Amino acid sequence: GENVEQHPSTLSVQEGDSAVIKCTYSDSASNYFPWYKQELGKRPQLIIDIRSNVGEKKDQRIAVTLNKTAKHFSLHITETQPEDSAVYFCAASIARGAQKLVFGQGTRLTINP
């Protein structure tokens, strides 16, 4: 079945630096790739997503890139701020009517002031 691997499991960066989180997926039929941010005790919050017909998408300090050939996608956060500290989850879905997100194991990102 579908599997999503996410690396690293923990990431610590200095405030103002960039952070990169990488995911690989197993099912080549996957065509929808959202990223969620989950702060402690809160619900996962959708921060950005990308569909398979697009290679890159940007939203202010956040960008996601997709390489369909290699079956991997990445989240890039630039100019990190303390409020970026959270657990980030990538997910993949074969979006044909029915919806099923398969999540990576998560990355705990810590921004050091």
Added chain:
Amino acid sequence: KAGVTQTPRYLIKTRGQQVTLSCSPISGHRSVSWYQQTPGQGLQFLFEYFSETQRNKGNFPGRFSGRQFSNSRSEMNVSTLELGDSALYLCASSLTGGDYEQYFGPGTRLTVT
């Protein structure tokens, strides 16, 4: 628009009991998915409902079941509770599923003793 809501927020049950959790999607959203979140297994897909029909199901035993009502509200039921069922149960709604954005509720924290 109001977000996804879930009730109850916290629940303590004893092994062998059963439990019903409720989810109200964002107004206009017809797809509701359920996920189990644990520290060890991460976020795992339980099932997805659309127009009162289960469209997709994850790899959970038959003790886990759900349903959706004509107003898109959904319930999930866990029978014969086990200690390992202790988890945060999250529901998420999207417009119609597929590659539409999925938004999460705050979750129900279930503790089985």
